[in-house]
Structures are given as structure tokens and as C-alpha cells.
Amino acid sequence: MAGGNQAVNINPPNAQEHVSTNGSDWLWTVFSIMALSTLLAAGATIMRPRGTRLFHQLAVIILTTSSIAYFSLASDLGSTPIYAEFRGGESRQIWYVRYIQWFINFPTIILGLLLATGLPLSDIVTTLFLSIVVVITGLVGALVHSTYKWGYFTFGAVALIYIWYVLLWHAPASSFAAGGVVRRGYYLAAGYFSFMLITYPICWACAEGGNVITVTSEMIWYGILDILAGPVFLAVFLWELRGVDYNSFGFHSGKFVDTGAGAVRSEKVAPAPVAEPAAPAAPAVPAGEQAV
Structure with missing residues (x-):
């Protein structure tokens, strides 16, 4: 693995305000943590019985x-130069690859949280x-040079307020299919994640937005x-769900999975037997007469 100095030399910065070699070293450290976490999550997923791997597989997607x-x-790699608004015409590296990461991870984390509740599918999709x-408004705002970037910031903040409402008020008020154990774990995970969401806009305002901090400080933050x-977060969330019966969530697929042999076979319902038509009743014979 290349060090920060070698990476910056091979892939030279494309802006005046750019990440330093120390910042690149820190990013390699974060990459190592993410890669190790991915391997641990994949191992934990394999250890789970089939039919109980949904939340673990979501964690693998996020960490990968x-x-x-x-x-x-x-x-x-994965940046583009944009003239900074408050830096006297200096260019700054804007890392679009980070927004691609959030474009995948942010909805996936929220999906994992809300699947543990009793929210309707329509509320989850919204x-x-x-x-x-x-994420999109954050990316567009970061790529805008003028003060109009704060308009996109406002759109994103309003959307974030709605997400807080769903995570902290609307979802906990629903009927949890898996009972009180999941409800307690959800409160812990949702409260923790909602607090983390407060800090991202603050960092954006100081970095891509206001250009108050350097690119290296942005990377550390x-x-x-x-x-x-x-x-x-994923370690806490999965730990809280470790003993929950997945059947209580009501998740169903189109096929039956045999967890013992690992075979997948379709369930076929035998057609109901067709009843034979009843024979017509014989006409009644008047009293005193004998049927021929």
C-alpha cells in the first residue's frame, strides 16, 4: 500500500487548496479501518443462519x-478543483467520490433502521x-462557486429535518413487529445516528461551503x-439485533429456503380437488304405486 507522500506524488493535487501528505496518511488509516470492518462484517454474515442475514448484508454493502x-x-483521486468563495480566487479540491459514497450509504443505513420498525413502505420510500x-444538494452546493451554494444547503437542511422527524418521532410511534427488544435497540441506534447527522452539515459549512478549514482538516473531520x-454505528445496531427472531419482522421472499441443506425450492400449492357433480335425485313415487 502506498503511503501519503507516494500517493500525492503519483497523483498530484489538482487545486491550490489540496490534501497534504499527512492528510493522505490519515485517509489510508481510515481505509484500513473500513476494509477490516468489511471483512469482519462479511465473516459475521456467513456465520448467521440463512434467512437472518438481511441487516448484516446491508452492513457489508455500506462498509464495502x-x-x-x-x-x-x-x-x-476522485476530486475536482472549484474556486473557493472566500479564498480570494484560490481553487479548492472538492471530493465528489465522497458524495458517491454517501449516495449509497446514507439511504442504506436509513433503510436498515426503518425496516426494524412498523412503518409503511410508502413512508420508508419517501x-x-x-x-x-x-446528498445531491450537498454535492451541487459544493460545486457551486457563488453564494447560491447556500440555497442548496438550505434544501438539504429541510430534507434532513424531515429525516430527523421520521427517525425520532414518526418511526418510534409505529407498532414494532418484533416487540419491545427491537424498540429499545432502535431508540439507541436511531438516537446515535441522528446525533451524527447534526455534525455533517457543520463540517460541510466549514469545508466545502465556507472554506474556513483546510482540505486536510476536512479529511480528518x-x-x-x-x-x-x-x-x-453498525456494530451497535447489529449487536442490538443479535437475538431477535427474524420471523417476527414479517420478511418474506418468493421462494422457500431450506436452512438445513441450503437448497432453494419453490413452494407449489396442490390444486383443490374438483368435486364430482351429484347424481340427480330420483322422482318421488306416489303412495300405492310401484316403480317399474
Whole structure:
């Protein structure tokens, strides 16, 4: 694995305000944490019985995406120069690869949280859409040079407020299919993740938005947040769900999975037997007469 100095030399910065070699070294550290967490999550997924791996597989998706993103960040790849608003015409590296990471991870984390509740599918889809709005408006705002970037920031903040409402008020008020154990674990995980969501807009305003902090400081800040909202959060969330009966969630697929032999076979319902038509009743014979 290349060090920060080698990565910056091979892939030279494309802006005046760019990540330093120390910043690249830190990003390699975050990449190592994400990659190790991915392997641990994959191992934990394999150890789970079939039919009880949904939340673990979501964790593998999130951590794999973060590993690829931080490999790109540490290699000084995945950025574009944008003239900073408050830096006297200096250009600054804007890392679009980070927003690609969030575009996948943010809705996936929220999906994992809300699947543990009793929310209707329509509410879940709306919340996932607004999580995508938060990421897209953050990316567009970061790429805008003028003060109009704060308009996109406002759109994202409004969408984030709705997500907080769903996570902290609307979802906990639903009937949890798996009972009180999941409800307690959800309160812990949702409260923790909602607190983490407060810090991301603050970092954006100081970095891509206001250009108050350097690119290296931005990398350190975002790296800590992604570790706390990624491996740490997922470890807490999966630990709270470790003893929950998955049948109580009501998840169903189109096929039956034989967890013992690992075979997948379709369930076929035998057609109901067709009743034979009843024989017509014989006409009544009047009293005193004999049937021929």
C-alpha cells in the first residue's frame, strides 16, 4: 500500500487548496479501518443462519462502499478543483467520490433502521428519497462557486429535518413487529445516528461551503464522522439485533429456503380437488304405486 507522500506524488493535487501528505496518511488509516470492518462484517454474515442475514448484508454493502471511497481519497483521486468563495480566487479540491459514497450509504443505513420498525413502505420510500436529496444538494452546493451554494444547503437542511422527524418521532410511534427488544435497540441506534447527522452539515459549512478549514482538516473531520457513523454505528445496531427472531419482522421472499441443506425450492400449492357433480335425485313415487 502506498503511503501519503507516494500517493500525492503519483497523483498530484489538482487545486491550490489540496490534501497534504499527512492528510493522505490519515485517509489510508481510515481505509484500513473500513476494509477490516468489511471483512469482519462479511465473516459475521456467513456465520448467521440463512434467512437472518438481511441487516448484516446491508452492513457489508455500506462498509464495502466506504472502503472503496477511502481508497480513492487516500490515493488523491476522485476530486475536482472549484474556486473557493472566500479564498480570494484560490481553487479548492472538492471530493465528489465522497458524495458517491454517501449516495449509497446514507439511504442504506436509513433503510436498515426503518425496516426494524412498523412503518409503511410508502413512508420508508419517501424518507429514502429525501436522504438522496440531502446528498445531491450537498454535492451541487459544493460545486457551486457563488453564494447560491447556500440555497442548496438550505434544501438539504429541510430534507434532513424531515429525516430527523421520521427517525425520532414518526418511526418510534409505529407498532414494532418484533416487540419491545427491537424498540429499545432502535431508540439507541436511531438516537446515535441522528446525533451524527447534526455534525455533517457543520463540517460541510466549514469545508466545502465556507472554506474556513483546510482540505486536510476536512479529511480528518469527515474521516472521524464516517468511522462513527459506519463501523461503530453498525456494530451497535447489529449487536442490538443479535437475538431477535427474524420471523417476527414479517420478511418474506418468493421462494422457500431450506436452512438445513441450503437448497432453494419453490413452494407449489396442490390444486383443490374438483368435486364430482351429484347424481340427480330420483322422482318421488306416489303412495300405492310401484316403480317399474
